[in-house]
Amino acid sequence: MATRIKPLAVCQQIYNFSCDINASRKAQNIVHISNDIEYDDIKKEFQDEIYPGDRRQHLMWFLQISDLHLSLFKDQGRGSDLKTFFCTETVSVVQPPVVLATGDLVDARTADLLGSRQYVEEWRMYQQILQESGVTMNTTWLDIRGNHDNFNVLSLDDKNDLFRKYSIQGKKNRRSYSYTLQQDTEVYDFIGIDACMDPGPKRPFNFLGEEYSHVQELLESAKGNVTIWFGHYPTSTIVAPYPENRKYRICAVDHGIFSFIDNHLEDWPLILVTNPKDAMMLMPTIEPLYRMLKSTHIRVLIFSPHPIISAKVKINNGNWSELKLSESPLYVAPWEPLKYMEGIHTITVYAKDSSGKEKTFSHQFSLDNSRPKFPLGARFALMGHISVGQAIFGVSLLITLLPLCIMRIYLCYGKGEGIKLKSERGFIRRMIFKFSLLASVDKLFWTVVIGAFLYVGVGPWNFISSYILYPVHSVPFELSLPAVQKCQRWTAKTL
Numbered sequence: 001m002a003t004r005i006k007p008l009a010v011c012q013q014i015y016n017f018s019c020d021i022n023a024s025r026k027a028q029n030i031v032h033i034s035n036d037i038e039y040d041d042i043k044k045e046f047q048d049e050i051y052p053g054d055r056r057q058h059l060m061w062f063l064q065i066s067d068l069h070l071s072l073f074k075d076q077g078r079g080s081d082l083k084t085f086f087c088t089e090t091v092s093v094v095q096p097p098v099v100l101a102t103g104d105l106v107d108a109r110t111a112d113l114l115g116s117r118q119y120v121e122e123w124r125m126y127q128q129i130l131q132e133s134g135v136t137m138n139t140t141w142l143d144i145r146g147n148h149d150n151f152n153v154l155s156l157d158d159k160n161d162l163f164r165k166y167s168i169q170g171k172k173n174r175r176s177y178s179y180t181l182q183q184d185t186e187v188y189d190f191i192g193i194d195a196c197m198d199p200g201p202k203r204p205f206n207f208l209g210e211e212y213s214h215v216q217e218l219l220e221s222a223k224g225n226v227t228i229w230f231g232h233y234p235t236s237t238i239v240a241p242y243p244e245n246r247k248y249r250i251c252a253v254d255h256g257i258f259s260f261i262d263n264h265l266e267d268w269p270l271i272l273v274t275n276p277k278d279a280m281m282l283m284p285t286i287e288p289l290y291r292m293l294k295s296t297h298i299r300v301l302i303f304s305p306h307p308i309i310s311a312k313v314k315i316n317n318g319n320w321s322e323l324k325l326s327e328s329p330l331y332v333a334p335w336e337p338l339k340y341m342e343g344i345h346t347i348t349v350y351a352k353d354s355s356g357k358e359k360t361f362s363h364q365f366s367l368d369n370s371r372p373k374f375p376l377g378a379r380f381a382l383m384g385h386i387s388v389g390q391a392i393f394g395v396s397l398l399i400t401l402l403p404l405c406i407m408r409i410y411l412c413y414g415k416g417e418g419i420k421l422k423s424e425r426g427f428i429r430r431m432i433f434k435f436s437l438l439a440s441v442d443k444l445f446w447t448v449v450i451g452a453f454l455y456v457g458v459g460p461w462n463f464i465s466s467y468i469l470y471p472v473h474s475v476p477f478e479l480s481l482p483a484v485q486k487c488q489r490w491t492a493k494t495l
Helices: 008-017 021-033 039-045 077-094 120-133 214-221 290-294 376-383 386-412 416-421 427-440 442-458 482-494
Strands: 059-065 098-102 140-144 177-183 186-193 226-231 247-254 257-264 270-275 297-303 308-315 324-327 330-334 344-353 358-366 477-479
Touching: 059 077, 077 120, 077 247, 098 186, 098 226, 140 177, 140 186, 140 226, 177 214, 186 214, 226 247, 247 270, 247 297, 257 270, 270 344, 270 358, 297 308, 297 344, 308 330, 386 427, 386 442, 427 442
Parallel strands: 059 098, 098 140, 186 226
Antiparallel strands: 059 247, 177 186, 226 477, 247 257, 270 297, 297 330, 308 344, 324 330, 344 358
16 A cells, blocks of 8 residues: 655655756646645656665765865974875775865965965975875866965966966866766766956955856856866855864765765764755755655765774664665665655664774754754854845944944033043043044044945945855855756856
8 A cells, every 4th residue: 555645845845946847737736636645656747767776876976175275384294194094095995086175275374374475395295295195096186276375376377376387187277177077877067166366465365256257168068967066265065174174075966966074084984874865955946855755775875994894774763774785885775755754854874894993973854845953153154145244344334433423422512521631530531532532523533434334335345245256165066957957057156
């Protein structure tokens, strides 16, 4: 007997994702037929036989590392750890077809950390690490510039532009570029966005990115099933920086659904659950999330330098189920998604390798598009917009000007002599008296007040905001299925 469910939320999710007219009509038909339908009908309505099962198909994973900050003056262990534990150990174990190195490859700061310059020794260190580790023989290394790599670089032809000489991609790609990976039946386009300013100012004036016209050409030339954007400035997702945390990111695209997790170097086993996906990271407008509903197996990527001797999974407070090796590194366990159709649930995975290292990992998932809430700080960092910064700046400026305006009004009522007489009684009163002098001089007062409000209105926001791509370091993701390829091409603008 087929299980019956209430698919309203799920069907709406499918409708929002698909731009195909016929598909949307089918979603509407499902909703209007009845309040509950059979799960088998969903599979019939959507003639998409690509859904997560027990085989290692329609699956690709890659690594990302950011902010290497190789330095002559600070933390000499950065280079050795990068060479030994990332380029040699991690890449050898994970075996990614692609590694993204998303900017700030070198530190380019002076010994006192106040100034900046491009040190050829730092760039040689970066080049030597890649050569001696042999990492470029085992994977495709896609590096891109960050603001530190662009300190004091006047132009792309400037002698200080050492990225073009010592990096992997700089020799053949001057700025933004694309790389196409074909794996099994899927084609993946990686588009690297070099948003560095031209010319590159000195520190501390080089922390903004700008759009680059070549990106539009790269977008139009991308023909893959999946397009992955990467660069130093975007903030769709933020990578934990390497220098302080020694962290990297593993990302996977499993049947068109994007998952990722950050991990410390030498922290094994490495666990990434690709189905069901973390509810916090759902992208319903560009991912075929209905495939989770159709899936037959839980899917987990588990990596370790040593053989995995135990792997198991449980949902909520249920019993542990064995995760069986499908084809390394994919472990699977059968499941019934219909049991978890409403609300948020927790999946927990345990893995242990032959060296005795073990790890337990959990995340929340949902099949009805429910989402847990980000903590306030994380929500501000990830979902903030340039207008948030503008508002904070405006309020701060208002708080600064308001006491000055109040003092001006106070002086208009002839209270200046009283302030002057009391100015010798303490530090605070003397400061109030000096403040009153500023408010009493017309040329100074009106210059400050009018100038400040003009500054908020026309600068720097009207100029800078048109050049900022998005601050910090990210891997935005765009999915392009055949039926929705054209309309999804423009989703990157909203990331």
